[in-house]
Amino acid sequence: xxxxxxxxxxxxxxxxxxxxxxxxxxxxxxxxxxxxxxxxxxxxxxxxxxxxxxxxxxxxxxxxxxxxxxxxxxxxxxxxxxxxxxxxxxxxxxxxxxxxxxxxxxxxxxxxxxxxxxxxxxxxxxxxxx
Amino acid sequence: xxxxxxxxxxxxxxxxxxxxxxxxxxxxxxxxxxxxxxxxxxxxxxxxxxxxxxxxxxxxxxxxxxxxxxxxxxxxxxxxxxxxxxxxxxxxxxxxxxxxxxxxxxxxxxxxxxxxxxxxxxxxx
Numbered sequence: 001x002x003x004x005x006x007x008x009x010x011x012x013x014x015x016x017x018x019x020x021x022x023x024x025x026x027x028x029x030x031x032x033x034x035x036x037x038x039x040x041x042x043x044x045x046x047x048x049x050x051x052x053x054x055x056x057x058x059x060x061x062x063x064x065x066x067x068x069x070x071x072x073x074x075x076x077x078x079x080x081x082x083x084x085x086x087x088x089x090x091x092x093x094x095x096x097x098x099x100x101x102x103x104x105x106x107x108x109x110x111x112x113x114x115x116x117x118x119x120x121x122x123x124x125x126x127x128x129x130x
Numbered sequence: 131x132x133x134x135x136x137x138x139x140x141x142x143x144x145x146x147x148x149x150x151x152x153x154x155x156x157x158x159x160x161x162x163x164x165x166x167x168x169x170x171x172x173x174x175x176x177x178x179x180x181x182x183x184x185x186x187x188x189x190x191x192x193x194x195x196x197x198x199x200x201x202x203x204x205x206x207x208x209x210x211x212x213x214x215x216x217x218x219x220x221x222x223x224x225x226x227x228x229x230x231x232x233x234x235x236x237x238x239x240x241x242x243x244x245x246x247x248x249x250x251x252x253x254x255x
Contacts, residue, residue, distance in 0.1 A: 026213055033206040040242060046249045050179040057177055076165075083158055090151045123169040 006030075021105055025085050028078035035075055061127065076116060076123075084112030139212030141219075146208060153205040160198040179255075186250040199242040207231045 009023035045053050060068035088108045091097050097104035139150060167176050167185070176185050185191050214227045 026209075029206070029209045030213070033210060036202060036206055037238075040238070040245070043249075044245060046179065046182060046252070047245075050255055053179045053182075057179075061177070079161070079165075083161070086154045087158070090154060093147075093151055119165065119169070122172075123175075126170055126173050126175055 017102055017105060021085055025082060025089075028082040031075070031078050032082060073120060076119060080112040080116040080119075081109065084108040139209060139215075141215035142208065142212045146212070150205060150208050150212070153201050153208070156201050157205055160194075160201060163194075164198065183249065183252055183254045186246065187254065192246060192250050196243055196246050199246070200239055203235055203238055203242070207235050 006027075009027055012020055012023060042056070045056055059065045085105070085108065088097060088101075088104050091104075092101075139147060142150060169175050169177075174181070176182055186195070208231075211227060211231050215224055218224060218227065
């Protein structure tokens with residue numbers, strides 16, 4: 001039982017990798033759910049027509065609000081983290097990796113971070129594509 | 131590493147946890163494709179209005195995105211349920227959480243479906 005609430009997740013002092021994995025899995029999950037609803041609201045602007053939608057995409061991709069690119073990168077980070085740790089937890093359910101939690105955690109997260117860098121590289125490369 | 135800490139959401143019960151794992155596995159597939167299409171697609175990312183419309187005018191992609199919406203919503207809101215169950219353990223609180231999130235799921239799923247269908251019916255300029 002976690003009675004400390006969300007603030008308690010960030011109290012990682014003197015706690016191990018397991019607690020960090022637990023806390024950040026939940027935090028990243030909440031961030032993704034909030035983003036999901038923001039994404040739905042954003043996509044609703046498709047109904048306003050080409051000019052409005054393209055203008056919004058243009059503004060958050062090429063400026064003046066291109067700070068959203070940084071937020072997109074942070075979002076990609078939490079998605080890749082959440083996915084990799086989620087795969088580890090799913091495999092644990094089948095008894096895979098139970099004896100070497102720490103090793104599996106670092107292995108999956110390392111792979112996911114390499115994939116994240118590749119994703120960001122290609123996304124940046126094709127940022128100009130319409 | 132303490133596995134008790136790294137495993138979360140056990141308060142969901144066996145079925146809720148199993149569905150969380152299954153939808154999570156599906157999301158690797160759905161989200162992987164979505165991220166590729168929307169951000170990379172080797173020079174032709176589906177980002178601007180016409181590209182989005184062309185994509186959703188294809189019935190298979192329309193079905194893909196509607197199913198994707200249902201799965202990602204379930205996974206997300208079921209996860210929120212697990213987090214809230216850890217914080218509130220009385221039967222009354224949990225019933226309220228479950229009911230509220232179920233309503234939110236249905237409302238969002240209907241909105242997402244209607245939005246996808248509406249966009250798929252906009253004429254491509």
